[in-house]
Amino acid sequence: MNTRGLLDQLLKSGQSLLQNSSGKPGTGKVPGLGDLLGGKAGGLGGLVSGAGGGALAAGAMGLLMGNKKVRKVGGKVLTYGGLAALGVLAYKAYGNWQARQGQGDAGEPQTLDRLPPAQAEQHSQAVLKALVAAAKADGHIDARERELIEGEFTRLDSDPELQRWLQGELNKPLDPAEVARAAQTSEMAAEMYLASVMMVDQEHFMERAYLDELARQLRLEPALREELELQVRQVSTS
Structure with missing residues (x-):
């Protein structure tokens, strides 16, 4: 597949x-x-x-x-340029978050742009699942x-x-908990959230509520979530 x-x-x-x-x-x-x-x-x-x-x-x-x-x-x-671009943004956000947490020695984030084909396929399926779910968030x-x-x-x-x-x-x-279960690593969770932010209108109550619950179910640290949203804002306005 x-x-x-x-x-x-x-x-x-x-x-x-x-x-x-x-x-x-x-x-x-x-x-x-x-x-x-x-x-x-x-x-x-x-x-x-x-x-x-x-x-x-x-x-x-x-x-x-x-x-x-x-x-x-x-x-x-x-503003997105395919999977590689999504991976680069997730890598940057994840790396910035690690640095702020004093985890510089934790190793490089294993995001989409740095994975062998089999693992990249697994990440891609999780991201596409998140993207389709986010598209349904406004009903x-x-x-x-x-x-x-x-x-x-x-x-x-x-x-x-x-x-x-x-x-x-x-x-x-639409079930954020079911979507979040696809995230098998913290990098996958970051990529799934990044794709979801890309798809929604955060000024729309239903969609913002969906993002809030998805972040909770993905167990994203607040500082990491903030970094991911910052990356989307920066690339959207550049």
Whole structure:
């Protein structure tokens, strides 16, 4: 099951999302859900017909995030450059936290960007689980949208095992405790939280409450959580 490849495409999809929303890269205009579902140029219909994997991933990411959320926090997605970038941010946050705790001799954090393929796949599955759950935190994904998202995931990767797993994740009730159980190391917990922060609007009560409970279930130290959120803010405004 190549979760790693699918997640990498989703995290790299920001530039395609921008280009297909306006025809001009770097304009900052992000499409709403209505644009993505429409058949007009720049909409999901346009992305799907003859488009490359990056554009398809942008369609899937746009559907996951939803109309209001894409417009409000889409910029955070657009700043990410795939799994390697996510790993670098987690590494930096984790390293800064260790230094502040006087744990400089604790060894280098084993984040996504520093792992062999088998371990990176395990981390990727946990991060994708967190990303899908965070996308559901505002309640916008109904049965129709689940079907559309599943269709876009199938276009990106037709592996039946991966599709069954994704379908299961999309259909699960939102449960931060269940999500957190996927974190087998503290670095995985940091990466999962980082991806979740990327997906939510922290000014939205339901989504902020979800993040608070996820952090609690992941047993993130408050100082580490603060460092992770700082990394997202810095990369979003740079």
